Amino acid sequence: MVEKYKRQYGSGLDAQTYLGQNYFSVDRSLIPDFLRLLRDDEQFDYCVDLTAVHYPKREKQFDIFWILYSFPRNERVRVKTQIADGESLPSSVPIWPTANWLEREVYDMFGIRFDGHPDLKRILLPDGWTGHPLRKDYDILKQDKEWVQINLGIESGQ
Amino acid sequence: MERKTTERKTTDTTLPNAVSNLGASNLDLETPDKPYLDSNELILNMGPQHPATHGVLRVILKLDGEKVLGTECVIGYLHRGVEKIAENRTYTMFNPYVDRMDYCAAVSNGLGYCEAVEKLMNVEAPPRAQYIRVILTELQRIASHQLWLGTHALDIGAMTPLFYTFRDREEILKIFEKYCGARLTTHAFRIGGCQYETYAGFEKDVKNFLAFFPPKIDEYETLLTTNRIWLERTKNVGVISGKDAIALGVTGPVLRASGVKWDIRKAVPYANYSKFDFEIPVGTNGDTYDRYLVRIAEMRQSMRIVEQAVNGIPEGPIMAKVPKVIKPAVGEIYHSIEAPKGELGYFIVSDGSTQPYRLRVRPPSFVNLQALDLMVRGALVADVVAVIGTFDIVLGEVDR
Numbered sequence: 194m195v196e197k198y199k200r201q202y203g204s205g206l207d208a209q210t211y212l213g214q215n216y217f218s219v220d221r222s223l224i225p226d227f228l229r230l231l232r233d234d235e236q237f238d239y240c241v242d243l244t245a246v247h248y249p250k251r252e253k254q255f256d257i258f259w260i261l262y263s264f265p266r267n268e269r270v271r272v273k274t275q276i277a278d279g280e281s282l283p284s285s286v287p288i289w290p291t292a293n294w295l296e297r298e299v300y301d302m303f304g305i306r307f308d309g310h311p312d313l314k315r316i317l318l319p320d321g322w323t324g325h326p327l328r329k330d331y332d333i334l335k336q337d338k339e340w341v342q343i344n345l346g347i348e349s350g351q
Numbered sequence: 352m353e354r355k356t357t358e359r360k361t362t363d364t365t366l367p368n369a370v371s372n373l374g375a376s377n378l379d380l381e382t383p384d385k386p387y388l389d390s391n392e393l394i395l396n397m398g399p400q401h402p403a404t405h406g407v408l409r410v411i412l413k414l415d416g417e418k419v420l421g422t423e424c425v426i427g428y429l430h431r432g433v434e435k436i437a438e439n440r441t442y443t444m445f446n447p448y449v450d451r452m453d454y455c456a457a458v459s460n461g462l463g464y465c466e467a468v469e470k471l472m473n474v475e476a477p478p479r480a481q482y483i484r485v486i487l488t489e490l491q492r493i494a495s496h497q498l499w500l501g502t503h504a505l506d507i508g509a510m511t512p513l514f515y516t517f518r519d520r521e522e523i524l525k526i527f528e529k530y531c532g533a534r535l536t537t538h539a540f541r542i543g544g545c546q547y548e549t550y551a552g553f554e555k556d557v558k559n560f561l562a563f564f565p566p567k568i569d570e571y572e573t574l575l576t577t578n579r580i581w582l583e584r585t586k587n588v589g590v591i592s593g594k595d596a597i598a599l600g601v602t603g604p605v606l607r608a609s610g611v612k613w614d615i616r617k618a619v620p621y622a623n624y625s626k627f628d629f630e631i632p633v634g635t636n637g638d639t640y641d642r643y644l645v646r647i648a649e650m651r652q653s654m655r656i657v658e659q660a661v662n663g664i665p666e667g668p669i670m671a672k673v674p675k676v677i678k679p680a681v682g683e684i685y686h687s688i689e690a691p692k693g694e695l696g697y698f699i700v701s702d703g704s705t706q707p708y709r710l711r712v713r714p715p716s717f718v719n720l721q722a723l724d725l726m727v728r729g730a731l732v733a734d735v736v737a738v739i740g741t742f743d744i745v746l747g748e749v750d751r
Contacts, residue, residue, distance in 0.1 A: 211682045211683065211684070212470060212471070212473060212682065212684055214684065214685060238597055238598070239597050239600060240600060241600070241685075241687070241694065241696060241713060242685075242696060242698060242711065242713040244698060244711040246700050246708070246709045247709075258698065260685050260696070260698065260713070264597065264611070264613065267618055267619070269619070269685070271685065289598065289600070290598050290599050290721075291598065291599050291600030291718060291721060293721060294717065294718070294720075294721050295718075302434075315427075316426065316427060317426065317427035317430045317750060317751075318427060318430065319427070326432060326435055327434060327435060327709075331435075333432075333435055333436070333438075333439045
């Protein structure tokens, strides 16, 4: 499978293994075609998780991960891509409906937008909140003071 | 005589007044057919303070009379930023925090986290620790299912099972308390094994429970399995097909009740589950009743695992050689376990320091809850309560 896709995509795709877990590092331009291919041709029918990691010092600040599982093959694989701050990604909701809330959470926590998402809005934090807490530049004690004071009627939530 | 005259006088004077002081009319005489109650759709807020939502879940229902046209879940009321906290604590310090996510199954959360970090460090817990872990985790699964059964039945209107399950759950919590001092947020395991050796009489207590509990499951079943009201309220309610369940990422008993025979303990064995003989109970219809049957059967299977584990528990160390300061090499790992609610995964990115660079929890309740909308469309309002209950969600885990 790996060889086939390497031949097909060339330098846009790299397959690695760490501690027995396989993952693909793919170019941003291969999303979502590659994901769709994994579902349709390789039977990765279950999107386990979708998440991001922030590297503020890098030029392309975000790593996005799709953790996929195939029921017929009993196999897990991760797909990883890099995007810059402000760049958006195509939504994978049409591929796996479960990505709906997962993408909303990534948007809520990192501020990454997914094009074509049916209802991209905050999920865990209140709608009027400013800032995306899982970015590295968001301090652990930081909060949207204005929101807290207006909506909770207290000086600070800490 | 005089009295009578006065009476007549009053009647005479008030009558014309009563007709003249009528005020303005609000009747719409132009369109007399306009109904007083129209039949538009109704938006109803259920929660966040609602006894049947198992915490602070808010469901916005769009109703046509009693029929549900659509729902939207509003969550996050219990958000504590667990993932952010993880980035600011060492691997060891973060361990107790995971207990606070699914606080009804803290032992399972701890097992998943400890195993994920162990995997990242490439160490393995010694066999004795593995056995202790399996015994406690399976007992926790039973306790979690008991709590679910009691509250789910209570939501639907059967009050008795709650008292029965809580009475029996107490026996498991007593074992936890004797083992590690806590009943709910146990922090039972450490990275590399277990901190505590079993107490004197641990095996006896577990064996006593094994003898005590099977008749109790039968007792639960006499209350519900053939109860006509229970059947009416759960059969063909909240049906989801196996295909939809997979597409929506639903896991755990909810997936198995839809006929998908998939359990991480068998599919991707962790701890030492591959050593034990047990079956994966599955349902056929994917309705609320089947999910009930699957969980009842799972309790029996967990008893089998505990029995094998407690009889085969070896002697030996309970901690692997793990450095005092945990510093995994640069890399990332995803590890998941079959928690009572479904697939509980931890995705950890290490930058080689003592703190996780990023720790992501894949909570089963959060992902399962997404299927609520599909499962209640076209159902009645009362069924929404049954379907929320059947997921066995814990809001601490949904919101983290």
